[in-house]
Amino acid sequence: xxxxSIPVKSDPSRGGRGSVxxxxxxxxxxxxxxxxxxxxxxxxxxxxxIMPYNPNNQMFDGLSLEGAPLPPSSEFWLGTDLLGRDLxxxxxxxxxxxxxxxxxxxxxxxxLGATVGITAGYFGGWIGGILMRFTDLMMAFPALLLAIxxxxxxxxxxxxxxxxxxxxxxxxxxxxxxxxxxSLAQREFIDVQRAMGASTFRILGRHILPHLVxxxxxxxxxxxxxxxxxEATLSYLGVGVQPPTPSWGNIIFExxxxxxxxxxxxxxxxxxxxxLALSFNLLxxxxxxxxxxxxxxxx
Amino acid sequence: MTADRDNAGREExxxxxxxxxxxxxxxxxxEGPKPVVQDLSFDLRRGETLCLAGESGxxxxxxxxxxxxxxxxxxxxxxxxxxxxxxGSELAGRGERDFRDIRANRISxxxxxxxxxxxxxxxxxxxxxxxxxxxxACTPAEAPSRALDLLRDVRITDAETRLKQYPHxxxxxxxQRVMIAIALACNPEILIADEPTTALDVTVQAxxxxxxxxxxxxxxxxxxxxTHDMGVVAEMADRVIVLRHGRQEETAPVRNLFAxxxxxxxxxxLDAVPRLGQAPARPAPERSRDVVDVAELCVRFPMxxxxxxxxxxxxxxxxxxxxxISPGETLALVGESGCGKSTIGRALLGLVPWQGSxxxxxxxxxxxxxxxxxxxxxxxxxxxxxxGASLDARMTVGHQVAEPLVIHGLASGSELWDRVEMLFRRxxxxxxxxxxxxxEFSGGQRQRICIARALALGPKVIVADESVSALDVSVQAxxxxxxxxxxxxxxxxxxxxxxxxxxxxQVADRVAVMNLGQIVETGSRDQVLRDPAHGYTRxxxxxxxxxxxxxxxxxxxxxxxxxxxPVWPLGQGPxxxxxxxxxxxxWVAQGAPLxxx
Numbered sequence: 001x002x003x004x005s006i007p008v009k010s011d012p013s014r015g016g017r018g019s020v021x022x023x024x025x026x027x028x029x030x031x032x033x034x035x036x037x038x039x040x041x042x043x044x045x046x047x048x049x050i051m052p053y054n055p056n057n058q059m060f061d062g063l064s065l066e067g068a069p070l071p072p073s074s075e076f077w078l079g080t081d082l083l084g085r086d087l088x089x090x091x092x093x094x095x096x097x098x099x100x101x102x103x104x105x106x107x108x109x110x111x112l113g114a115t116v117g118i119t120a121g122y123f124g125g126w127i128g129g130i131l132m133r134f135t136d137l138m139m140a141f142p143a144l145l146l147a148i149x150x151x152x153x154x155x156x157x158x159x160x161x162x163x164x165x166x167x168x169x170x171x172x173x174x175x176x177x178x179x180x181x182x183s184l185a186q187r188e189f190i191d192v193q194r195a196m197g198a199s200t201f202r203i204l205g206r207h208i209l210p211h212l213v214x215x216x217x218x219x220x221x222x223x224x225x226x227x228x229x230x231e232a233t234l235s236y237l238g239v240g241v242q243p244p245t246p247s248w249g250n251i252i253f254e255x256x257x258x259x260x261x262x263x264x265x266x267x268x269x270x271x272x273x274x275x276l277a278l279s280f281n282l283l284x285x286x287x288x289x290x291x292x293x294x295x296x297x298x299x
Numbered sequence: 300m301t302a303d304r305d306n307a308g309r310e311e312x313x314x315x316x317x318x319x320x321x322x323x324x325x326x327x328x329x330e331g332p333k334p335v336v337q338d339l340s341f342d343l344r345r346g347e348t349l350c351l352a353g354e355s356g357x358x359x360x361x362x363x364x365x366x367x368x369x370x371x372x373x374x375x376x377x378x379x380x381x382x383x384x385x386x387g388s389e390l391a392g393r394g395e396r397d398f399r400d401i402r403a404n405r406i407s408x409x410x411x412x413x414x415x416x417x418x419x420x421x422x423x424x425x426x427x428x429x430x431x432x433x434x435x436a437c438t439p440a441e442a443p444s445r446a447l448d449l450l451r452d453v454r455i456t457d458a459e460t461r462l463k464q465y466p467h468x469x470x471x472x473x474x475q476r477v478m479i480a481i482a483l484a485c486n487p488e489i490l491i492a493d494e495p496t497t498a499l500d501v502t503v504q505a506x507x508x509x510x511x512x513x514x515x516x517x518x519x520x521x522x523x524x525x526t527h528d529m530g531v532v533a534e535m536a537d538r539v540i541v542l543r544h545g546r547q548e549e550t551a552p553v554r555n556l557f558a559x560x561x562x563x564x565x566x567x568x569l570d571a572v573p574r575l576g577q578a579p580a581r582p583a584p585e586r587s588r589d590v591v592d593v594a595e596l597c598v599r600f601p602m603x604x605x606x607x608x609x610x611x612x613x614x615x616x617x618x619x620x621x622x623x624i625s626p627g628e629t630l631a632l633v634g635e636s637g638c639g640k641s642t643i644g645r646a647l648l649g650l651v652p653w654q655g656s657x658x659x660x661x662x663x664x665x666x667x668x669x670x671x672x673x674x675x676x677x678x679x680x681x682x683x684x685x686x687g688a689s690l691d692a693r694m695t696v697g698h699q700v701a702e703p704l705v706i707h708g709l710a711s712g713s714e715l716w717d718r719v720e721m722l723f724r725r726x727x728x729x730x731x732x733x734x735x736x737x738x739e740f741s742g743g744q745r746q747r748i749c750i751a752r753a754l755a756l757g758p759k760v761i762v763a764d765e766s767v768s769a770l771d772v773s774v775q776a777x778x779x780x781x782x783x784x785x786x787x788x789x790x791x792x793x794x795x796x797x798x799x800x801x802x803x804x805q806v807a808d809r810v811a812v813m814n815l816g817q818i819v820e821t822g823s824r825d826q827v828l829r830d831p832a833h834g835y836t837r838x839x840x841x842x843x844x845x846x847x848x849x850x851x852x853x854x855x856x857x858x859x860x861x862x863x864x865p866v867w868p869l870g871q872g873p874x875x876x877x878x879x880x881x882x883x884x885x886w887v888a889q890g891a892p893l894x895x896x
Contacts (some may be wrong), residue, residue: 188688192752195648196703197669197676210693292693 023290030286033279040276044096052077053086055093056244062086069255069262079264081255090246091269097247101162101231102224102276108166109227110220113173114212120174121181122204128178135174143168144233151239161240165230173219180215184208214288221284225277232273248273314385315342316488316521317366317406322380322391324361324370324545334378335361336545343489345385348515348522350532350553353542354568354771355742359525362542363491366390366523367408368398385488403434407482411494413474417466423450423477424462430484449480453510471636472503476510483514490515493525500635501798505842505855508535527771529572530801530844533557534852541565553848571773572846573801576829581808589658590759590792591624591647591679596655598642598816602866615865616642617653618816619875626759627786629793631803631824633839634813637865640796644762647794648681660759677707680753684765686745690737696748697723697733703755722751726781743774750781757789764796779805800843804828809884812836815863817876822885832887 024030043050053059053076062084064070072079078087116135120128138146150164184190185208193203232249234240241247243254248269255265324336336358343349351359364370366382368390382390384405390398402408410416418426427446431437437445443462450458453476466474475495482490492511496504508531515522524535532539532553539556541548541564549562560566598617601610617639624630632640646653649664649672657664660678667675680703683689690699701719704710710718720730726747737745746766753761763782767775783806785791797803803810803824810827812820812835820833831837838856845852867873876888 188683188685189691191645191650192681192683192689192749193702194650195676195681196706196756197673198702198706202706206694207691210691 020287020290024283024286027286029282030290033282033286036275036279037283040095040099040272043092044099047092047096051086051089051092053089055085055089055246058083058085060084069258069265071262072264078268079262081251081265082258082262087251087265087268090251091248091272094246094248094251094269095272097158097241097245098228098231098249098273098276100158101165101241101247102228102280104159105162105165105169105231106220106223106227108163109169109223110173110216112166113170113219114177114216116170116174117177118181118204118208118212121178122185122200122208124182124185131174132178135171135178138168138171139175141168143230147230147234148237148239151234156239156242158241161231161234164234165227169223169227169230173216173223176215176219177212180212181208184211213291217287217291218284221280224280225273228273228276314345316345316385317343317523318381318383319343319362319366320381320383322362322365322382323378324358324365324375325378326361326375327373332378334545335375336365336542339380339540339542339545339547341540341547341550343521343523345488345521346515346519347537348524348535350524350526350536350539351542352526352529352532352539352568354527354773356544357542358545359542360493361545363408363493363523363525366491367402367406368393368395369408403430403482403485403487405487406489406491407485407487408491408493409475409478409482409495411497413471413478413498414466416478417474419466422463422465423469426477427462427481427484430481434485436485445484449484450477452483452514453477453480455480470503471499472507475499475503475507479507479510479514483518483520486518487520489521489523491523491525494527495524496531497526497528501800501844502635502838502842502855502858504531505844505852508844509854511535528844529569529772529846533846533848533850534844536848541568557846557848567773569846571776573772573776573799573805574846575801575804575840575843578804578824581824587625588661589623590626590660591622591794592656592658592661593623593643593647594621594656596620596643596646596653596657598639598646598651598653600651610869612866612868613872615816615867615872617646618865618873619655620813620816620818622811622818622821624760624792624794626792627790628808629786629795629806631795631797631807631810632813633797633800633803633810635798635839638813639816639865640813641764644681644764644794644796647679647760647762648676673707677756678758679760679762680756680758681762681764682746682749682753682766685769686742686749687737689749690745692737695734695736696740699737700733700748700752700755703752707756709756718755722755725754725785726751741774742770743778746770746774746778747781750778750785754785758791760792760794762794762796765798766795767802768797768799775802782806800828800840812839815865815873817873817888818878818886819876819888820886822882826882826885832881832885 024034059080062070062076062080069082069084070076070080076086076088078091081087081090116131120131147164147168150167151161154160190203190207193207228248231240231247232252235247235250236253241250243250251269252266255262259266320340322336322339323334325332326335339362341349351362353359361370361375365377370376377391380391384390390401424443424446427449428442431442431445432439446462447458450461455461455473455476461469469477495511496507499507511522512535514520526532536553538550538552540550543564549556549560549565551561556565557569560569596617597619600614600616602612602614603609604611620643622630632643634640642651645651647657655665659675662675664672664675690696697719700722701715704715704718719733723730723733728744728747728751740748767778770778779802782793786793795803795806807824809822810824811818812827812833814835820827820831820836827836828840831840838858841853842855878886878888880886
């Protein structure tokens with residue numbers, strides 16, 4: 001694809017990355033999403049310095065005299081869990097795990113799904129047939145069962161959990177991208193490229209992919225929330241992130257039996273998951289609108 | 300037709316069936332409301348045909364939708380003005396519920412694309428009875444026989460069978476007839492026809508227009524016709540309203556408009572209309588060598604079906620076609636939709652698999668790999684019908700014009716951009732437009748960009764596939780001028796594919812008429828268009844609407860024999876028609892390429 005680079009001419013009307021950021025910040029919803037995501041990323045990176053307690057320390061004064069977890073107070077901001085550990089500290093450390101899983105697992109899923117979808121959609125024929133039948137096969141398989149089997153075979157670790165989640169999540173992406181690529185490949189401007197003698201790589205990279213970016217962004221960001229939830233389920237079943245490492249999912253599931261008496265233990269990590277999922281969805285929508293040249297300047 | 304006009308004249312004094320006063324329609328845009336129709340007033344007199352004529356964006360369709368209460372909600376609304384029926388009832392500002400009694404009962408509408416107007420999963424019969432029952436035009440018991448009567452009314456052959464068929468089983472003209480039958484089911488006073496024949500072949504168009512005229516005479520329906528085609532206006536209208544950018548430019552009886560247009564714009568519009576048989580003579584280019592030499596070209600598409608999805612039949616899209624084009628010459632390929640003319644263009648560019656021989660500037664392209672074909676592609680380029688679809692919406696137009704140069708490694712860096720700038724100037728655009736995206740341009744400008752892109756490699760041949768068909772007449776004339784200018788300066792050869800006889804008359808040196816994948820007649824422009832020898836060519840020419848109300852077009856010649864089909868079972872194929880030279884360079888096929896039963 002070395003021939004694919006047309007030197008970029010100075011273009012005052014379009015600007016660089018900065019202007020996209022500015023346009024995102026100008027919209028209240030995407031500004032909110034950006035702030036939430038940046039805060040979470042900041043918390044994950046700075047976790048060792050901002051955690052008020054050691055997240056794995058089962059503190060003596062972290063439980064009431066009857067041995068029940070403590071509700072939020074000035075000492076423990078979000079209360080303590082069943083073992084007397086500080087929930088706030090665990091939540092901050094859990095941000096690391098959940099973000100890594102969310103971004104890594106979803107990144108792999110998007111990459112795999114898009115590659116399979118584009119290849120099958122553009123080339124069609126028997127290549128497309130084989131790829132899409134395999135995708136259907138994966139779709140027909142219960143995702144959770146597959147994840148449990150895969151996670152049980154391999155020794156659970158953060159990377160393995162991410163890979164397992166990616167393995168079950170790429171199929172939807174592949175389906176969507178396949179359908180879009182098929183209709184794009186039949187459009188006239190692709191015929192024009194073929195008539196000019198453009199290479200397949202060039203057509204895919206410069207003319208098909210830019211049209212798919214929007215679906216990829218939307219599905220990619222939607223996938224982040226499912227990924228975080230799937231990680232929680234796996235952790236609950238004991239094949240995900242291994243304790244004592246906290247993740248938002250395993251905090252919920254560790255404590256869900258105590259939900260009626262200590263609702264904060266489920267409520268706060270739940271809020272964190274919802275906020276993350278919502279922010280990525282909002283950001284995805286905003287990016288799609290901002291990057292589309294036809295919608296430029298409409299909002 | 301003259302009788303109609305006299306009738307309309309006699310009843311002029313009677314109350315108008317529809318009266319539009321000071322109609323203004325606004326559309327919401329990000330910059331605030333923008334008027335698309337401004338202060339439009341007209342009366343529709345009983346039994347007449349009024350044409351709303353104008354180019355794209357003139358607001359003619361919006362007017363029709365406003366009368367039907369079908370304006371796209373909530374973007375468009377009637378800002379002011381009134382639309383009254385003969386009994387004085389006001390239509391502007393009515394709710395959806397009230398409109399239901401008006402539609403079909405008093406005003407009906409037919410649209411441009413009959414396929415999308417019909418429900419693809421319902422039989423024709425059910426769609427007809429549905430309208431009848433919905434508006435309580437008859438009892439459920441009577442409905443089937445009424446539906447049959449309606450189909451017979453619109454002269455559909457084999458009406459009983461048609462009732463049980465689905466829309467995709469009918470031809471385009473037949474579908475439009477069904478639409479007309481549905482529209483007339485409840486005997487409305489007014490029929491609004493929005494570009495009813497634009498999507499149809501010229502012979503079918505003539506038949507449908509004739510049908511509308513006959514039905515109008517029989518039922519006394521008043522017709523409001525919306526069209527961009529001045530030929531259709533001349534043929535159909537009693538009176539014409541010329542619209543431009545939502546403003547009423549001129550309202551006049553059709554003869555007055557064509558004889559002496561009062562406004563400058565009407566004059567321009569009429570001047571831009573290509574007229575069959577009035578094109579200036581073109582100097583005959585010297586036939587030194589052939590830049591395109593096609594021999595025995597065949598394109599067949601497999602049709603799968605039956606057990607295991609095997610190939611059971613083939614569409615013989617192009618069957619044994621041969622032609623040559625020399626530098627500086629334009630060969631026009633004419634024919635109705637599905638005759639294979641576009642397929643020939645695509646085969647020339649290697650976009651469909653083909654058999655036979657294609658030589659571009661002496662080089663044989665049969666059997667070449669994509670790599671081997673690449674240098675040849677510099678010599679032949681294509682300009683498609685819809686410039687919106689053939690440009691990538693997500694790439695600046697400058698980059699798109701630069702692409703062929705980059706793909707073939709012909710220029711880079713500042714030299715590349717200098718050449719792109721030159722190409723922009725060459726087609727009448729300015730270099731500062733290079734950084735914009737396709738959606739920021741008008742249709743005509745986009746087609747110029749496509750032409751610039753096609754010129755980038757300095758080709759010797761350009762295949763123009765319906766390149767001006769989607770453009771307004773005034774823009775069409777400009778683009779044709781540009782093409783002619785480029786041809787004179789660079790000695791380009793054109794393969795000009797079109798269904799529009801009048802346009803072909805303007806541009807062609809030689810014409811080849813195609814039917815069912817074979818050339819039935821070929822010769823110089825004057826030989827084929829002025830002195831047609833083959834029945835199919837004569838029929839095509841007889842159907843072309845003439846933009847002159849004084850001219851009464853003779854009825855379309857009947858089809859010779861039945862409609863053929865290019866689909867043949869595996870191992871069979873159409874008989875090749877023998878060609879005979881009836882004058883120097885004028886070849887005519889003997890017989891029509893019909894399917895032998």
